[in-house]
Amino acid sequence: MSDTSPPPYPPADEPVPGPARRPRKAHRRTRRKALIAVVISLVVLGSIGIGATVGINRIYERLTEGTADFSGPPGAEKVVQVTQGSSIRAIGRMLEEAGVVRTEGSFVAAARKDSRAASLQPGFYRLNLNMPAREALAKMLDPTSRILARIAIPEGRSAAQAVAKLSKESGIPQEDFEKVLANPKGLGLPGWARNKVEGFLFPATYDVEPNATAESILKQMVTRFNVAATATDLVARSAIVGRTPLEVLTIASLIEKEAKLADDQPKVARVIYNRLEKNMRLQLDSTVHYAVGGAEVVTTTAEQRAVDSPYNTYRYEGLPPGPIASPGEAAIEAALSPAEGPWIYFVAVNPDTGETKYGVTAADHARNVEEFRAWLRANPGR
Incomplete structure (x- = not known):
C-alpha cells in the first residue's frame, strides 16, 4: 500500500539544512x-x-x-x-x-x-x-x-604556478596571494611544514565564491591537503620508511614531477630511496628546473646543472630542502609504499607517452639513455 502522507518540510525557523517535521x-x-x-x-x-x-x-x-x-x-x-x-x-x-x-x-x-x-x-x-x-x-x-568559479589545480604544480592560475581565474590580484604566501600562519599548515606553503596546496578542483579572498582560497587548499595527509596516514607511515613527513612529501613531489604514469610512481619512488641509501646524487632534472625557475622542458643544459642551489640534485647529495610542487594522493602513497626492486636508474624514453625504463647497472642506464636520445633526435627542440 503506498504512503499518501504529505512530504516532510524544513522548519521555517531552523537553520538549513535540518531535520524536517510535519505541521500540526x-x-x-x-x-x-x-x-x-x-x-x-x-x-x-x-x-x-x-x-x-x-x-x-x-x-x-x-x-x-x-x-x-x-x-x-x-x-x-x-x-x-x-x-x-x-x-x-x-x-x-x-x-x-x-x-x-x-x-x-x-x-x-x-x-x-x-x-x-x-x-x-x-x-x-x-x-x-x-x-x-x-x-x-x-x-x-x-x-x-549558484555562482561559483570552479578552478582546477593539476598535480605537480608549484605554489607559484598554482597562484598564477588562481589569480587569473578568480580575478583576485596575484599580489594578494603572494602576501599570504609570505606570511602563511593562518592557513592551517601542519607544524612540520616549517611555515612553508610549497607542497601543501593540494591539487584538486575548488569552488570559489564571489566573496572569496586569496587567504580563504589558499586555506581551502591547505585544508584539503590535511585531509589527504590523514587519509594516507602520512605522519605515522613516514617513520616506517625512515623519513620525516616533510621528507616524504618532498619525495612525493619528485615522483609527481618525474613519473607521468601511475604505474611508474612506486618504481620511481624505489629509485629515489635506493640512491639515497647509497649516498648517490639524485640527478633529477625536475629539481634543476625548480632551482633556475625557467621553462620546464624534458632536458636541462650543462649550465643549468651547474647552478649553485640546494635544489640542484646534480650538484648536491640527498633530498632538496623541501617539496618542489604539490603532489597528489597517489604520489604521496607511492612515497610511503615504494615498489620492491634493485633499480638505481630510470629514464623516460618517450616523454610524450610517459614510457619509462629502469636500470640496475651503468650499462643498463646507457642503453636507456640512448633510446631517449633517439627520441630527442626525432623531436628536435624538445
Whole structure:
C-alpha cells in the first residue's frame, strides 16, 4: 500500500539544512481563523490607525503564508547571498527584502511543500526580481543558479604556478596571494611544514565564491591537503620508511614531477630511496628546473646543472630542502609504499607517452639513455 502522507518540510525557523517535521495543521488552521477574525473585526470597527493597520497586515501575511505572491513574469536579474546557518524563514526574509519574492511567508510556504529545500546551501545565487516563490525556490535548487568559479589545480604544480592560475581565474590580484604566501600562519599548515606553503596546496578542483579572498582560497587548499595527509596516514607511515613527513612529501613531489604514469610512481619512488641509501646524487632534472625557475622542458643544459642551489640534485647529495610542487594522493602513497626492486636508474624514453625504463647497472642506464636520445633526435627542440 503506498504512503499518501504529505512530504516532510524544513522548519521555517531552523537553520538549513535540518531535520524536517510535519505541521500540526488542525491547530494551525484554528489559530489562523481566530486571529484573522480579530483582524477583520478591528478593521471593521475602525478602532485602529494607519500605522497599526500596517502591523496587522504584516501579521496577516505571516498567518496566511503563501497567499501573497508574485504572479510573474520575473523581472531583472538579482544576485542574492544565503549566509551560513540561515533558516528557511531567514532566507525568505532576505528574498523579500531583495525584491525577489513578494513575502517571506510565500517562500516559507513553498519550502514546506518541497523537502529538497532542506538541502539549500550557503552561497551566492543568480535569481530575478518579482519571482513567484515556488519558482525562486526551484531556481535556488538548480546547481546552475549558484555562482561559483570552479578552478582546477593539476598535480605537480608549484605554489607559484598554482597562484598564477588562481589569480587569473578568480580575478583576485596575484599580489594578494603572494602576501599570504609570505606570511602563511593562518592557513592551517601542519607544524612540520616549517611555515612553508610549497607542497601543501593540494591539487584538486575548488569552488570559489564571489566573496572569496586569496587567504580563504589558499586555506581551502591547505585544508584539503590535511585531509589527504590523514587519509594516507602520512605522519605515522613516514617513520616506517625512515623519513620525516616533510621528507616524504618532498619525495612525493619528485615522483609527481618525474613519473607521468601511475604505474611508474612506486618504481620511481624505489629509485629515489635506493640512491639515497647509497649516498648517490639524485640527478633529477625536475629539481634543476625548480632551482633556475625557467621553462620546464624534458632536458636541462650543462649550465643549468651547474647552478649553485640546494635544489640542484646534480650538484648536491640527498633530498632538496623541501617539496618542489604539490603532489597528489597517489604520489604521496607511492612515497610511503615504494615498489620492491634493485633499480638505481630510470629514464623516460618517450616523454610524450610517459614510457619509462629502469636500470640496475651503468650499462643498463646507457642503453636507456640512448633510446631517449633517439627520441630527442626525432623531436628536435624538445
